[in-house]
Structure formats: C-alpha cells, structure tokens
C-alpha cells in the first residue's frame with residue numbers, strides 16, 4: 565500500500581494507493597491543499613478514485629466536493645452524512661474497492677453522528693474518533709459522549725492492539741501511534757467505565773473552533789467559502805500594483821477609469837485622486853451609465869483588495885474585458901504614502 569500523510573496545521577489528510585493498479589483514495593482532504601494532493605498523486609503515479617470524509621468536519625473546510633467536481637469521482641461518507649452531494653453512502657462493515665485494496669467502513673458515532681473509521685489491513689484511519697493522546701470532542705452539533713464510549717470501547721479498541729492509528733488531527737505532531745499505545749497512555753481512555761468517560765467528556769470545556777459556522781455551512785451543503793469565492797475571482801482578473809497606479813495617477817489623463825467600490829462615507833473620508841465612486845452593491849445596476857464604453861480600461865479598488873477583486877471579476881463577466889483590480893487596497897495605498905483626496909466626487 566502506498567500511504568502519504570499531508571499535514572495542514574493540525575489537520576491530517578491521507579492518500580492511500582494501490583501499487584498494483586494505481587487507484588487511490590484520499591481521506592479527509594482540506595480545501596486549501598487541492599494542488600498538493602493532485603501533485604502527490606501524480607508523483608506517486610496514482611489516480612484518485614474516491615474522496616472520503618470520515619465525518620462532517622466542523623473545524624476545517626473539506627475539499628471533497630470541489631475535487632469530486634474536478635476529478636469526476638465519487639464523494640464517500642457514512643450513510644448518516646447530512647451533505648446532499650455525497651455520491652456513495654457506506655454502512656458499518658462495508659468495503660470500498662480501491663484497486664486491490666479493500667477499505668472497510670467502521671461506523672463510530674460519537675464525535676458526530678456520521679463518524680466512521682476506515683480500516684485498511686493493519687492501518688485504521690480514525691477521523692476524529694480517536695487521536696494520539698485524545699479523542700474527538702462530543703460537544704459540537706450531533707456529538708454524543710455515550711455513543712463515543714461504545715464506538716471506542718465496544719468498537720475500534722477491540723481490534724488488534726498493533727493496529728496503527730491515523731487520525732484526522734495531530735496537534736502535537738506525534739505521528740501515527742497504535743491502538744495498544746493509546747489504550748495504555750491516552751488520558752481520555754483512562755476512564756474505562758461508561759459513566760466516568762461520559763462525565764469527563766462533558767466537562768472538557770473546550771473552546772469553539774474558529775470557523776465553526778462557515779465550516780458546517782459549507783461542509784454540509786457543498787456551498788462555497790468566502791475564501792473560495794475570492795480565489796476564484798482572483799483567478800479571473802489581472803491586478804495592477806500600487807506603484808503602477810500611482811504612476812498613472814500622477815501622469816494624469818483619463819485612459820484608466822479608477823473605480824472606488826466602497827461605500828460613500830469611506831470614499832469621502834479619503835480616496836485615490838481622480839477615483840469615481842461606484843459602490844460594489846450598486847455595480848451591476850449603475851454600470852451602464854457609469855461605463856458606457858465596454859472597451860474602457862477600468863481599475864477597481866476597495867479597503868483591502870478583496871471586494872474589489874470580486875467587483876473586477878463581475879465587470880469582466882459583464883463584458884469589460886479590460887477590468888483589473890488593485891493589488892492591495894486603500895489601506896495599503898495610505899500606508900505606502902501615496903496621495904489621498906477627501907470629500908465628495910467633483
């Protein structure tokens with residue numbers, strides 16, 4: 565078996581490949597690492613055939629939906645996953661054929677209602693059911709400490725103690741351990757009695773994950789993150805540097821229409837000399853009167869360079885093929901010491 569571990573902060577994704585057939589499965593991919601996964605698969609002469617999420621992640625953004633779209637391969641999750649885009653729903657004990665490898669689903673609810681572990685030979689991909697020195701938390705939506713107790717003590721901990729544990733998180737960077745090592749040293753597993761285990765899980769008082777609502781929204785619906793929208797827009801538009809714009813502003817002339825896409829009060833408190841005000845929220849409605857010539861060279865800017873990228877992408881979609889966005893925003897323009905005008909439009 566070919567096995568690659570891809571770390572993204574404390575998150576872990578795994579590329580599991582069959583050396584005989586070059587078929588592979590990718591377990592718990594993270595949205596920001598898509599190019600890395602594709603590069604690794606190519607380097608190992610593997611073709612990703614399945615995208616597996618061990619559960620609905622609440623702390624990071626799954627790449628499964630986006631990669632499934634690009635690779636035209638199925639998203640695999642447990643039957644209880646709420647996500648409508650799951651193509652193959654598995655149940656306890658079922659096998660996924662990845663070339664000659666057999667990946668077995670083990671239903672392990674507790675961290676979430678849709679948690680499963682994936683067993684391949686003596687390797688167990690535990691998701692957030694069991695981690696080195698920890699277990700998944702049970703205080704997030706659909707978590708259940710009682711169910712986690714059964715999934716652990718009446719489930720995966722009954723497997724061969726030599727079975728290696730590959731979790732979805734490894735915050736200490738301790739690498740894979742074994743079930744035996746975890747049984748011996750994992751502090752949460754010291755509570756062998758159900759009541760003590762549940763009591764301990766209910767009193768962990770952990771802080772909430774940073775992107776909880778956005779992660780649940782996108783992972784459960786297949787919708788896009790704000791970062792995804794921005795990076796898709798950034799891939800469609802050229803940018804202009806602050807220095808280049810400054811040179812053009814100083815040289816004068818109206819060859820380049822500079823559009824401030826912030827709100828009026830921000831514009832009046834300070835804008836780039838010669839800029840016109842066209843708030844992002846009014847762009848589609850006012851563009852015909854503001855920019856009658858679709859061949860006009862247009863630059864958009866905003867406070868930080870994010871909304872202006874969306875605005876430039878919208879203009880390009882509307883036919884303004886010379887729309888560009890400022891590489892940076894009004895804050896960077898000020899910080900660099902370039903001239904600022906205040907007050908209403910002339």
Ligand SMILES: [Fe+2]
Pocket residue numbers: 619620621622623675692700
């Ligand atoms: Fe999780």
